[in-house]
Structures are given as C-alpha cells and as structure tokens.
Amino acid sequence: MIGRSISPAASQRAMRRAGEAPFSPARVWAMLLRYLYILKSSWPRTIELLYWPTLQMLIWGFMSQFLRSNSSYVAQAFGVFLAAVMLWDMLFRSQLGLSISFLEEMWSRNLGQLFVTPLRPYEWLLSLLAMSMIRVAIGMVPAMLLAIPLYHYSIFDMGLPLIAFLVVLMAMGWALGLAICGGILRHGMGAESLAWTVIFALAPLSCVYYPLTTLPGWLQPVAWCLPSTYVFEGMRAVLFERAFRTDFFLAALALDLVYIALGAATFFIAFRDARRRGALLQMGE
Amino acid sequence: MPEPVILVERLVKRYGATVAVDGIGFAVERGVTAALLGGNGAGKTTTLAILLGLLLPTAGAVRVFGEDVLRHRYRVLPRMNFSSPYVDLPHRLTVRQNLSIYARLYGLPRRNERIAQLAADLQIEGLLDRPAGKLSAGQKTRVALAKALLNEPELLLLDEPTASLDPDSGDWARGYLEDYRARTGATILLASHNMAEVERLCSQVMMMKAGRIVDRGSPEDLIDRYGRTNLEEVFLAIARDRHAVLEPVS
Numbered sequence: 001m002i003g004r005s006i007s008p009a010a011s012q013r014a015m016r017r018a019g020e021a022p023f024s025p026a027r028v029w030a031m032l033l034r035y036l037y038i039l040k041s042s043w044p045r046t047i048e049l050l051y052w053p054t055l056q057m058l059i060w061g062f063m064s065q066f067l068r069s070n071s072s073y074v075a076q077a078f079g080v081f082l083a084a085v086m087l088w089d090m091l092f093r094s095q096l097g098l099s100i101s102f103l104e105e106m107w108s109r110n111l112g113q114l115f116v117t118p119l120r121p122y123e124w125l126l127s128l129l130a131m132s133m134i135r136v137a138i139g140m141v142p143a144m145l146l147a148i149p150l151y152h153y154s155i156f157d158m159g160l161p162l163i164a165f166l167v168v169l170m171a172m173g174w175a176l177g178l179a180i181c182g183g184i185l186r187h188g189m190g191a192e193s194l195a196w197t198v199i200f201a202l203a204p205l206s207c208v209y210y211p212l213t214t215l216p217g218w219l220q221p222v223a224w225c226l227p228s229t230y231v232f233e234g235m236r237a238v239l240f241e242r243a244f245r246t247d248f249f250l251a252a253l254a255l256d257l258v259y260i261a262l263g264a265a266t267f268f269i270a271f272r273d274a275r276r277r278g279a280l281l282q283m284g285e
Numbered sequence: 286m287p288e289p290v291i292l293v294e295r296l297v298k299r300y301g302a303t304v305a306v307d308g309i310g311f312a313v314e315r316g317v318t319a320a321l322l323g324g325n326g327a328g329k330t331t332t333l334a335i336l337l338g339l340l341l342p343t344a345g346a347v348r349v350f351g352e353d354v355l356r357h358r359y360r361v362l363p364r365m366n367f368s369s370p371y372v373d374l375p376h377r378l379t380v381r382q383n384l385s386i387y388a389r390l391y392g393l394p395r396r397n398e399r400i401a402q403l404a405a406d407l408q409i410e411g412l413l414d415r416p417a418g419k420l421s422a423g424q425k426t427r428v429a430l431a432k433a434l435l436n437e438p439e440l441l442l443l444d445e446p447t448a449s450l451d452p453d454s455g456d457w458a459r460g461y462l463e464d465y466r467a468r469t470g471a472t473i474l475l476a477s478h479n480m481a482e483v484e485r486l487c488s489q490v491m492m493m494k495a496g497r498i499v500d501r502g503s504p505e506d507l508i509d510r511y512g513r514t515n516l517e518e519v520f521l522a523i524a525r526d527r528h529a530v531l532e533p534v535s
Contacts, residue, residue, distance in 0.1 A: 011394050015436060018392025019363025030389030034378070037386075041377040041416070104375065112372035113432070116337045117390040118362050277300070278331065278340045281371060 019118035027119050031127030035101045036134070049135055053089045053143040060085040061151040077239040079153045081209060084232060086144060086155055087165055088208045091228055092199050093139050094173025095180070097132030099195035102181045106189060111274075112281040121271050125264075128181075129174055136170065158235075161244045165231045168249065171256040172227045173199075178263030182270035185279065207232050227252035227259070288351045290315050290440055290472040291336065296345035298331050298496075305331045306342070307496035313489065318466055318473040320483040322516075323493030324524050329476035330371070332493075333442050336474070337367055349440065361440075363391060368433035369444035376418025380409065380428050383417055384435065391436040403431045407461065423454040430458065434465065441465075443475040447482055459485055480517035490516070492523050499523055 018024060039045060060081045067074040067081075074080060105111050114124070148154045155162060180198055184191045206228035207215065215223055223229045230252035234245045274280050289312035298306040306328040313319045321329040334340035335347055338358035347354045349361045374383045381400065388396040404410045407427045412420060420428060426447065433441060446462065447455040459482055466473055477483055483490060484504045492500040492507070500507060500523065504516050511519045 012437070014394055015392050016363045020360055022359075024392065026392060027390050030386050033389070034375070034382075034386045037378050037382045038375060108375040109371070109373040110375060112339060112369065113367075113374065113387075114390075115339060116362060116365075116367045117387065118359055118392070119390050120359070272341075275339065276341045278334055280339045281330070281334050281369075 022120070024118070024123065027117075027123045028126045028130070031119070031124055032130050035104065035127065035131040038104055039135075046138065049093075049139040050142055053086070053093065053139045054146060056085045056089055057082065057143040057147055058150075061147060061153070064153075065151065077236075078151075079155065079157075080236065080239050082147055082151065082153050083155050083158070083235055083239065084208050086140065086147075087169060087231060087235060088203070088206070088228075089143070090136060090140055090166060091169040091173050091206075093136045094132050094170045095177040095199055096173075096195060097135030098128045098174055098177030099180050099184075100135070101128050101131045102177075102184070103192065103195060106184065106192075115280055121268065125178070125267070128177075132174065132177065133170070158238055161234065161238045164244070164249050165235060168227050168231050168252040168256055171253075171260060175256065175259035175263035176202075178260070178267045182263070182266035182268075185267070185270035185274045188279070202226060202228065205229065211236060225255070227255045230255075287315060288348075289313055290317075290350060291319075291474060292346075292348040293332070293336075294346040296332070296335065296347065297343045298328075298335065298340065299343045304496050306335070308345070309491075309493075309496070309498045310345075311491050311498060311501065313472055313474055315472055316466070316470045317489055318462075318475070318487045319489040319491070320487040321474070321476045321491050321493055322478065322480070322483055322520060324478060324520075326495075327493040328496040329493055330369075330444055331496075333367070333369075333444055333474070333476050336442060337365070338362070363436060364438060365440040365442065366433040366436055366438040367442045367444075368429045368446060370429075370448045371444065374417040374428065374432065377416055379414050380417055380420070380431075381413040383428070384413075384431060387432050388435050393436060399435065400431075403434060407431050407434075422449040423451060426450055426454065426458060430461065437469060439469075439471050441471055441473045443473065443477075445477055445479070446475055447477075447479060455479075455482070462486060478520075480515065480520055484516045492520070494523060 018026070064074055064078055064081045068078055105114065144155050176199060180194045183194055205219070205223045206226055207223060212220055212223055212229060212233055230248040234248040237243050237245045291313040293312070294310045296306055296309050297304070309328070309332065321332055323329050331340065335342050336349060336354065338354050341355070350364060352360045354361060384400045385396060388399060393399055404413055407430060409424070409427050409431060412424055412428065417425070417428065433443070447458050450458060462473060463486060465471060475486070488503055490501060490504055490507060491498045502510065507519045508514065508516060511522050513519050513522065
C-alpha cells in the first residue's frame with residue numbers, strides 16, 4: 001500500500017533548516033499564492049473588486065460634468081471629485097484587501113492548519129499586505145483608465161504627488177486593516193462587519209470632498225490626526241494651486257508610522273491572546 | 286537512555302474558572318503510537334493543541350524532541366504535523382493547490398513528486414483537481430491525512446483521525462497509519478474516543494477524565510486491571526466512576 005519514500009535524510013535536513021529560518025520569502029509566496037488561487041477560483045469576486053470603484057467613478061464623473069457648468073469650485077479643477085473618489089476608494093480597498101484575505105482564513109477554519117506549519121505570523125501579514133496591493137490594483141486601475149476616455153480626466157496627470165498620496169493611503173489602509181484583523185481575532189466572527197464599516201466612520205473627518213475649513217473649528221484638530229486628511233488637502237493643493245505640500249506628506253507619513261505600529265501591536269497582541277484562549281483551533285464560521 | 290519524543294510535566298490549562306487540563310504529565314517514546322482517551326471535555330484536544338503550540342498553557346512544561354515547545358516551537362514544527370476534524374482546508378482550492386501550498390510552507394523539496402507519491406499511497410489521485418469543498422467526509426479524511434504526511438513527520442498528532450468515517454474507510458485509515466509508523470519509525474499521538482481504534486493502533490494509553498490522567502498503560506494492561514473484556518468497557522467503567530482507581534496517576 002505504501003510507496004517508497006522520496007524524502008531522503010538530506011531533504012529532511014533541508015526542510016528542517018528552512019522551517020527554522022526566522023523569515024522565508026518562500027512561505028510568504030506560498031500564502032500569497034493561496035490568496036491568488038482563491039481569487040482566481042471565483043470570477044464573481046474578481047468582478048466585485050472592479051464593480052464598486054468603477055460605479056463610483058461613473059457617478060462622480062457625471063456629477064462633475066454637471067457641476068462644471070454650475071459650480072465655480074468644480075470649474076476651477078474639473079477632476080477634484082473624481083480624484084477624491086478614486087483616492088478614497090484606494091484607502092478603502094487597501095484596508096478591505098487586507099481584511100478580506102484575513103477573513104478567508106476564518107471562513108475556511110484554516111488557522112489551526114496554518115500555524116502548525118513553520119509559517120510565522122509576520123510572514124502571513126506580509127502576504128496579506130501584498131495581496132492588498134494586488135486587490136487595489138485590480139480594482140482601481142481599470143476605473144482610473146476608464147475615466148480617461150469617458151471624462152477626459154486622467155488622475156495620472158497628477159504625476160509624482162499621486163504616488164505620494166497612494167503610499168500614504170495604502171499605509172493607512174493597512175494600519176486600519178491590521179487593527180480590524182486584531183479585533184476579529186479577539187472578538188471572533190461577530191466582529192466581521194468591522195471590515196466593511198469602520199472606514200466610513202473616518203470619511204467625514206478625512207475631508208474627501210470638501211476642504212478642511214468646512215468642518216467646525218473644534219473638529220479640525222481631530223481631522224488633522226488622520227493621514228487621509230493630509231492627502232485630500234494635499235490633493236486639492238495640487239489641483240487648485242499646482243503645489244505639492246511636502247509638509248502635508250511628511251506629517252501624513254509620520255502619522256502612518258504611528259498607526260501602523262499601533263495596528264501591528266493590536267494584531268500581534270490579539271494573536272497571542274488567541275493562542276492563550278485556544279481560538280486558533282476553534283475560530284471559524 | 287534516549288529522551289522521549291514527547292515529555293509533558295504538570296501541564297495545566299485554565300479558562301477562567303474552568304480547568305481544561307489539570308496537572309497532567311506523560312512521556313511518549315520514539316516509534317510508539319500512544320492515545321489520549323476520554324470523553325468529551327476530558328482535555329484531549331486541549332493537550333494536543335498545547336503540544337502543537339496553538340494554545341498556551343497556564344502552567345507546566347512541554348518538551349518535544351527535547352525542545353521546549355513554548356519557547357522554541359519553530360525548531361520542532363518542521364518535524365511534526367497534525368490532522369483534526371476541527372480544522373479544514375479552503376473549500377474553493379483544489380486538493381492539489383491545497384497540498385502544494387502546505388508543501389511550500391514546509392519548504393519541501395520536489396513538491397510535485399511528493400504530492401504524487403502521497404496521492405498514490407492514499408488513493409486520492411482522482412481527487413487532486415477537485416475543490417476540497419466538494420469531497421465526501423471519507424475523501425476529506427484521506428486528503429487531511431495527505432496534508433499531515435506531506436513533510437513525512439517524525440511526530441504525528443491526530444485528533445479523532447477516523448471521526449465521521451464509515452467502517453471500511455476507518456479501517457483503511459488505521460491500516461495506513463500502522464504502515465506509516467512501521468515504515469518511518471514515527472511517533473504517533475492520537476486523541477480519540479474510538480476504543481477499537483485505540484486497541485488496534487496503540488501500545489500506550491492515557492485515560493483522561495475532567496482534565497486529569499486517571500489511568501494509563503497498554504490496552505491489555507488496562508483491560509486486565511479493570512477485569513473487563515475490552516477497552517470500551519474500561520472506558521465506561523472510568524467514565525461512570527465504577528472503578529476505585531480514579532486518582533491521577535503520576
């Protein structure tokens with residue numbers, strides 16, 4: 001019944017060495033591959049990635065066309081709403097991209113299998129971050145490209161500042177995603193809806209579609225605590241004044257670092273707590 | 286004398302006021318198939334989870350291959366593996382994709398060759414390109430066993446390895462495990478409440494009740510000691526407190 005072994009002692013030793021290595025790109029790639037297989041296995045999920053960003057872009061594109069002849073604000077910079085909606089979606093998708101891949105493990109009750117392998121929690125996180133980037137690219141790039149023929153607006157005309165905005169928003173999305181995953185690890189699948197809802201609580205303070213000065217004075221210092229506020233203020237500076245606010249960029253990056261540290265701490269504390277409670281073996285739908 | 290593959294000392298796991306494992310200790314030597322036997326809530330799965338590092342104990346020491354699992358679990362995880370009906374494989378991935386990913390996580394050289402060999406051994410060749418979610422319970426058990434054997438583990442931890450299998454599939458799985466141990470000299474620790482399975486596979490049994498090991502020995506010793514005809518009767522005697530020896534055995 002049993003065939004001959006093909007794992008000689010040398011293979012066993014190599015495997016043991018690989019398993020003991022504190023970091024292995026091969027393990028990160030294995031997890032990334034897993035999420036790519038999951039994505040590939042369901043075309044409705046791929047369509048869903050494209051659906052909302054494209055729909056949002058269409059709605060705000062038509063709105064912008066209407067307002068161009070009815071609003072001096074939009075007339076000064078036609079793309080202000082289109083750029084805002086695309087950047088906002090970038091933030092949302094980066095957070096959701098991380099959280100959804102994490103939830104895939106919960107839905108399939110797979111954590112108990114994963115963490116009896118040599119996979120380290122930080123390697124898993126790296127694969128989640130990489131998958132978040134891929135999901136953002138799949139969701140956002142088609143919408144951005146579609147805006148060019150439809151509305152003669154290219155967000156890519158922003159140039160290098162666009163890259164700066166993307167970096168800040170992706171990092172903020174990851175920080176939020178890490179904290180949300182920590183919350184789900186701690187509180188179980190009952191907290192699953194956090195992945196879809198938390199980000200919207202930050203939208204009013206991020207000043208996506210209006211300048212910060214629109215907020216009441218007492219609320220403005222709170223808004224300045226969000227990296228996204230600096231991005232949207234910075235975006236308007238680029239579009240209206242043709243100026244890149246380096247001070248905004250650096251402040252947003254500094255805040256991102258703080259939030260990523262907090263998000264990662266939340267995640268790793270929750271992970272350890274899950275080991276203490278036995279949740280890694282039991283967690284699932 | 287060689288160090289045992291598993292050495293557990295004064296292990297305690299509490300969840301608030303609930304004591305899941307209450308100061309147990311045992312050792313399993315290399316090449317032995319041992320069982321943690323007990324009813325629901327006896328502490329079997331909890332003990333396995335602690336051995337795997339999935340669960341942190343409240344107190345006690347756990348050594349596997351001479352390493353402290355609580356401090357150096359990554360030194361031992363490449364040498365062990367695990368299967369349980371309480372965990373699953375992603376349903377939408379094919380069996381081949383699932384096995385390939387775990388093979389990568391273990392850093393397995395010649396992955397495809399190893400998967401093909403296991404598929405032939407476990408008679409799952411026809412399942413390799415089917416989604417894991419579309420398999421029957423028996424097929425899932427074979428695939429879970431293939432996953433657990435990918436890295437040809439020196440220590441195999443199995444939680445109810447034949448749960449939900451029909452008698453024929455269960456018998457086949459037990460035969461496979463016997464052959465695997467004989468061929469590789471692996472150590473197997475299984476948690477079960479299937480007495481016939483334990484009698485057939487195991488030379489060492491730890492009877493658990495309410496988080497404690499209340500008796501231990503070979504199946505034959507236990508049957509003799511309790512004056513019964515099989516392990517199931519011993520189990521029932523212990524479960525129903527009909528035997529005097531119910532204190533923890535150190």
